[in-house]
Amino acid sequence: MTTLLSPQERDALERWLTHLRALDGAAANTITAYARDVTRFLAFLSTHRGGTAGTAALASLPQQDIRAWMAHERARGLQARSLARALSAVKGFTAWAADRDGVDATAILSTRGPKHRRKLPRPLSEDGARAMLETVGDQAREDWIAARDTAVVTLLYGCGLRISEALSLTGADHPLPDTLRITGKGGKTRLVPVLPAARDAVARYVRLCPHPLSRHEPLFRGARGGALNPRLIALVMEKTRMQLGLPATATPHALRHSFATHLLSAGGDLRAIQELLGHASLSTTQAYTAVDAARLMEVYEKAHPRA
Template sequence: MSELPRLYADHLARDRRRSVHTVRAYEATATRLCGFLTQHWGEAIDRAALAKADTADLRAFLAQRRGEGLTNASAARELSAVRGFLAFATGEGTTPRLKGPRVKKGVPRPISPDEAVALADDVADDASEPWIGARDLAVLLLLYGAGLRVAEALSLTGAVLPLGATLSVTGKRDKTRIVPLLPQVREAVEAYVALSPYGTARDAPIFRGAKGGPLSPRLVRRAVQGARVRLSLPDRTTPHALRHSFATHLLGRGADLRALQELLGHASLSSTQVYTQVDAAHLLDVYRNAHPRA
């Protein structure tokens, strides 16, 4: 098998500063494409071979992948990874032109402020030990009160302590942004730090698992899922929904779209504009439910 997928992964991590998950997924796609073309053409795959890949070859590859059960959204991501790999291997602007499947853009589904607070409190109350409850409360309040992604919250180290009025966060592609910290959020983190049995070394993660290792996002999702069931909240109530709620509620209170883009760490304003659809949908729901002529 060609070593090009590995070189592509190195390029994504080093030069494009893509996340570990993106690098892993794109390398897997590149490996699948090379394997498919090896069988399809009956020859070894190198840069020269990839340069002759045409639209029909890519369509055949995607057809095979769709036969394995890929949805439109997954097929679109697969095609994006293929284009990036071919551009890397053969030179920019030489990739075959192939229209991807149509993907309906989903609108973020936030939860109400009362539900967000109830969720965080329930997760904390259900914890096996006080310090774990304080930890979970602090993490969830960082998602809802500061708009952090789960990975961003869990990657915070002792270097951010002591906390002030703002917090420096490193997000996707190592982009750093400054977010304000509400007093309630700061107090929750400080309460956890005071109870944590593992200390707060500057180069170590603040949020630890029960055995002292870095807290896993999977444990956060599991805790939220349990609270969602106990509180009879909708299935859309996930840790990431708290970040959606942060954005939607700020926009509903008149926040500027550009300022919201900075707070969320979006590279493109179009990623932030989706929340205007959420707010409009909420207003329509209020109208339909409350207006006597609706």
């Protein structure tokens, strides 16, 4: 698809992506998605308008062309949420190019994205989360692997870590301190308190692990001693949830959602939870208030069934 782009467009796109990496600290997955979205947009314009016109021409692009691109993306199956992200990427690239070229790209920048309902987090119940932690180790045939799996899921639920963050810990992080310094999405660093249960679970795993855990190598290891693949944690949780009769939404990331939702239910401050999760925007964290309200309504309706 990049063959439909002019050398000037390809160069501009790479410069913009370099800018995002260097100044904005965008995550690798975000960079990949933005590169794909903007490439598709520019390639569509090349076909739609009968040839490339360079980034400066974005300033004179009529809004009808933007709408035509959005309709094209919807026609090929892109959902509203993904299209909104793609439009955000296009606007970001256009704003950067317009600023560099000294042009006005109001038509693109004022385009409204498709409306979409934000997906609410799907946490486990407190009993479900507790059962997961108590049962996940039963799936393993070796004690050290059982201890490893228990330690990982305890970190996800007890500290609200992403699976990638838990598996990025190294031997230098053991024994776990009272507060972990975690580098999350976009290179954002946050401090996360460590519960005694999490510290004890990791300590038990380290005692049983047959592989040497040097300071600069991954703390959590696979059966052969290499870095633990996150897919293995997803699989062991899948087996556990089937054993416990938990829903298919009981994934590693659901434990992070559960951490936030249960803190909120216990009276936790929304700003503090935002800091613990490493959310850049409070609006992201506020989704948990909707979850909590929905759960309260469900409990209310069960207690007071309609006639």
